[in-house]
Amino acid sequence: MNNNKVVSELGKVVGDRNVSDEPEIQFLYHYDFITAEPEGQCDIAIMPEKAEEVQEIIKIANKYKIPVVPWVSGINFGSIATPRKGGIVIDLRRMNRVLEVNEDDMYAVIEGGTTWADLKGYLDKHHPNFRAGITFSPPGTGVVPSCLCYGMFDLGMIGGTGAEFLNGLEAVLGSGELVRVGSCSISNKWYGRQPLPDLAGLFIGWEGTTGIVTKAAVKLWPKLPYREDFAILAQTVDQGVPVLLKLSKAGLGIVDIVFVNMGWCQAIQGFDEKNVAKDPVELGLPDFVGVVTTQAYTEDQHKAQCNAIKTICNEFGIEPTTAKDFLDSFPSDMRGVFLDIFPGYGGYTPVQAWGCWNFSRGGGGEWIGSYCSTSDIARYYNIAREITLKYNKPPQFYSRIMFGGHYCVARANLCFNKNDPEDIEKARIILKEIFDDVHELDGVIMYKPPMWVVEHHKSKTLPATTDLIKKIKKLLDPNNIMNPGQGIEGD
Ligand SMILES: Cc1cc2nc3c(=O)[nH]c(=O)nc-3n(C[C@H](O)[C@H](O)[C@H](O)COP(=O)(O)OP(=O)(O)OC[C@H]3O[C@@H](n4cnc5c(N)ncnc54)[C@H](O)[C@@H]3O)c2cc1C
Numbered sequence: 473m474n475n476n477k478v479v480s481e482l483g484k485v486v487g488d489r490n491v492s493d494e495p496e497i498q499f500l501y502h503y504d505f506i507t508a509e510p511e512g513q514c515d516i517a518i519m520p521e522k523a524e525e526v527q528e529i530i531k532i533a534n535k536y537k538i539p540v541v542p543w544v545s546g547i548n549f550g551s552i553a554t555p556r557k558g559g560i561v562i563d564l565r566r567m568n569r570v571l572e573v574n575e576d577d578m579y580a581v582i583e584g585g586t587t588w589a590d591l592k593g594y595l596d597k598h599h600p601n602f603r604a605g606i607t608f609s610p611p612g613t614g615v616v617p618s619c620l621c622y623g624m625f626d627l628g629m630i631g632g633t634g635a636e637f638l639n640g641l642e643a644v645l646g647s648g649e650l651v652r653v654g655s656c657s658i659s660n661k662w663y664g665r666q667p668l669p670d671l672a673g674l675f676i677g678w679e680g681t682t683g684i685v686t687k688a689a690v691k692l693w694p695k696l697p698y699r700e701d702f703a704i705l706a707q708t709v710d711q712g713v714p715v716l717l718k719l720s721k722a723g724l725g726i727v728d729i730v731f732v733n734m735g736w737c738q739a740i741q742g743f744d745e746k747n748v749a750k751d752p753v754e755l756g757l758p759d760f761v762g763v764v765t766t767q768a769y770t771e772d773q774h775k776a777q778c779n780a781i782k783t784i785c786n787e788f789g790i791e792p793t794t795a796k797d798f799l800d801s802f803p804s805d806m807r808g809v810f811l812d813i814f815p816g817y818g819g820y821t822p823v824q825a826w827g828c829w830n831f832s833r834g835g836g837g838e839w840i841g842s843y844c845s846t847s848d849i850a851r852y853y854n855i856a857r858e859i860t861l862k863y864n865k866p867p868q869f870y871s872r873i874m875f876g877g878h879y880c881v882a883r884a885n886l887c888f889n890k891n892d893p894e895d896i897e898k899a900r901i902i903l904k905e906i907f908d909d910v911h912e913l914d915g916v917i918m919y920k921p922p923m924w925v926v927e928h929h930k931s932k933t934l935p936a937t938t939d940l941i942k943k944i945k946k947l948l949d950p951n952n953i954m955n956p957g958q959g960i961e962g963d
Contacts (some may be wrong), residue, residue, distance in 0.1 A: 646949025
């Protein structure tokens with residue numbers, strides 16, 4: 473590829489300042505800096521400002537058959553925005569405007585490169601009674617990619633995955649055409665994907681391999697005056713999970729149910745893994761830290777919800793405390809990032825969850841993160857725990873009960889030192905072993921899958937389904953330029 477010629481053509485679209493093939497710029501986009509996945513090669517990075525410019529870029533890429541990777545922050549834990557086959561990385565962060573907020577139907581129309589910090593900042597200023605879900609990812613990561621890739625937020629219990637937060641989309645296809653799906657396709661209202669054919673699925677779960685979403689409507693939720701975060705401690709995950717599952721089905725105004733094990737809790741507090749007990753269970757420490765968040769409109773409603781939560785916990789011999797009381801039991805310099813999460817400490821904040829990859833020096837982090845049946849959470853954990861301990865690493869685990877208890881996320885995290893090739897290799901071995909063993913449980917499906925997991929997915933898919941996926945991909949991206957090498961569609 474003649475970079476100079478292409479850069480010059482692209483410069484005419486976005487201005488010379490917004491396109492580059494300088495090595496120091498290429499470096500920024502060539503890998504997912506936290507994972508142990510293989511690096512890629514970014515030949516050209518470009519920052520468009522509007523959908524029409526994205527269209528022009530895609531047309532040029534089609535003319536020269538150059539790969540294109542949409543990108544917002546590139547830290548997704550699966551290395552799914554890594555340019556596997558070189559080409560152009562489209563950094564969407566100049567497209568970060570909140571275009572509309574509809575308080576009646578509770579949604580915000582945002583551009584494809586809007587970050588969590590952009591959205592929260594805008595809502596706090598202009599619509600303080602509404603909020604978006606909040607992820608545990610850093611503030612500079614993208615809202616649209618998180619939704620497209622089935623990310624999950626602190627409203628997962630009422631709203632489901634990020635994909636379920638999407639009301640409609642505008643997207644530039646791999647062919648360069650601009651489309652709209654959802655109610656916005658035939659009206660100015662972006663209230664939902666009903667009742668037309670639901671074409672949002674052409675972009676959800678495809679990891680940018682079919683098109684680039686330039687606008688999306690995401691659901692907002694009201695901030696109710698009463699809220700409580702309960703901490704629910706149990707000695708083991710096996711003991712704690714049934715309590716959460718019962719709470720999830722009790723219809724108590726609960727917006728979020730999440731739990732972490734002691735290892736994850738210590739990581740997010742910023743401890744170095746060398747200084748913590750690898751296996752707290754052995755020391756008799758509680759290994760299960762659940763957080764249940766509820767909100768209400770009136771004080772009476774709130775009290776009734778809190779009482780019912782206590783009653784259910786008591787049935788299992790557990791006394792819940794408020795998350796604030798729980799955190800106050802730690803010295804102030806040991807509370808870590810939790811301070812940012814809970815409203816008692818000024819919360820509703822996207823967090824700089826540096827603890828997740830700072831548990832060991834060297835900043836490496838990756839996970840086996842899956843959706844699965846709620847009946848398999850404890851088994852998932854025990855499998856991952858045993859394998860991690862076998863390699864003398866502290867097990868870290870996180871699970872969130874989704875959409876009223878209909879399914880869940882289960883995630884075994886691993887930290888490693890990216891300056892230590894042996895530690896990286898060990899991480900790869902552990903991750904693959906956990907992956908193999910948890911996939912013995914029926915229905916465990918990894919999201920934001922790195923390439924080697926995509927191969928596994930392909931091997932399981934029915935041939936006719938694979939065929940259908942390939943046909944759709946071909947239709948939307950005839951020259952296979954969109955994020956090639958990623959996604960279930962083929963090569
Ligand atoms: C410490 C930490 C904690 C995290 N916690 C969470 C969490 O709680 N919940 C959660 O959901 N995620 C979490 N994540 C994962 C991730 O950071 C988020 O999901 C994030 O929002 C993804 O944004 P990104 O900007 O990194 O996406 P990118 O890596 O830039 O993109 C992700 C994928 O989407 C594609 N893409 C990007 N933009 C578009 C677009 N406009 N149109 C089409 N395709 C596009 C890319 O090509 C890529 O395949 C966490 C990450 C870290 C590092």
